Amino acid sequence: MLHPPQKREPSPPRPAVLGIPRALIWGYVGVLLFMIGDGVETSYLPTFFKTDLGFAEASVGIVFTVYGVTAAVGAFLAGGLCDLWGPRRVMMAGAACWVVCHTLMLAVAVPAHSYWLILFTYGLRGFGYPLFAYGFMVWIMAGAPERQLGKALGWFWFCFTMGYPVLGSALVSLLKPTIGFYHILWVSLAMIVAGALVVLLLLRERTGFQGLSTEPERHGLSRTFLGCFTVMFTKPSVGMGALVRLINTTSQFGVWVFIPLFLVDRIGFSAQEWASLLIVMMVSNLACVVLFGALGDRWSRRKTVAWLGGAVSALACLALYYVPQTAGHDYPLVAVAAGALGVGMAGYVPLPPLMTSQDPERKGQIMSAYTLGAGASMALGPLIGTLFIGSIGIGGVMWIYAALHLISTVLVLTMKTPGTSAEPAAPVAAPPMERRPVER
DSSP, X not given: OOOOOOOOOOOOOOOEETTEEGGGHHHHHHHHHHHHXXXXXXXXXXHIIIIISOOOHHHHHHHHHHHHHHHHHHHHHHHHHHHHHOHHHXXXXXXXXXXXXXXXXXXXXXXXXXXXXXXXXXXXXXXXXHHHHHHHHHHHHHHSOGGGHHHHHHHHHHHHHIIIIIIHHHHHHHHHHHHOHHHHHHHHHHHHHHHHHHHHHHOOOGGGGSOOOOXXXXXOHHHHHHHHHHHHHHSHHHHHHHHHHHHHHHHHHHHHHHHHHHIIIXXXXXXXXXXXXXXXXXXXXXXXXXXXXXXXXXXXXXXIIIIIIIIHHHHHHHHHHHHHHHHOSOHHHHHHHHHHHHHHHHTTTTHHHHHHTTOGGGHHHHHHHHHHHHHHHHHHHHHHHHHHHHHHHHXXXXXXXXXXXXXXXXXXXXXXXXXXXXXXXOOOOOOTTOOOOOOO
């Protein structure tokens, strides 16, 4: 007879290292190594396909479109599969998918200059990193103490961002002149294997070893994934949270496409200056993700997301247009605007625990709603610019992004933890081991 896992009782404070739960620390190391390996390709792979393999620009675009679709699907699947299998198995499935598809691409498709094999292997590989990375994020949500969730998630995004666009690109700059990009792609495979082995062999926190759902439906695949959709409607605050997550990085992906065209073509910045502005943006983000996660734990998760996420991001979007439009080629001022957008993106870090507080027994399904928003933003950001830049210009597009962030502020301020009011109630007596809901 199957018995659902017993609910965990509140436990004494666990040792932590700089806010990272000690029991989960090897997971952060594994994610950092994995994302370095995954991020190696970000700065040069499109050029490699076009220049070294001779594919047309449109064909290269199709490859990355397919990859984006599978990555978005993988992001959505991660939470539901964690309910069924447990985060550890989901992470290993993601790593296995990445390793097998990448190996086939390097050993078979690239030497044969086969476009269709590259499209197939690289496209399927898109499932890999979301299952691994977001599987661990769900593990954090299930295994970290509730009072430390914001800081723990901040460190997750620090490792994710530090590995993917920062150290991965730095590794290419360091090794490409000596060994060439093709051999760097084999180095990325080694980094992926190292990250997976760290998690497999060293991460022993037991919460992630079993399915997270305590409901009977966790034994049915179709019912679990149906629940990933229906939870956004049966729990309207979860649906609002998914929309907020969609808005979170919609402007980021749009800015990455359209702001460099504006700065380089109309204001006179060089491509190198834009690259350095992007570094400023991401370093500012890295500097704030842990800080804002901790602030959400200590102050208010709703208010941190609303004001430091939504409001700051809205102002930063407008500043990225109006500062160069007014001041011209003034690098320090534009760098402040770029850094402000990085800060604003970090302000959304406390959103996942705010969402899972709506129904703590369905964390995996709720995190699927969260990651669905994350994946969809990769397409929505550039789509908004593509649809509107011809009619209202880059300034109008930045106003759309700013308006979306302000909408996210309103949505977050309407989200309430079940059983609480808009402001914390006065303290009442409670049994020592009973955990009362606290408004975040």
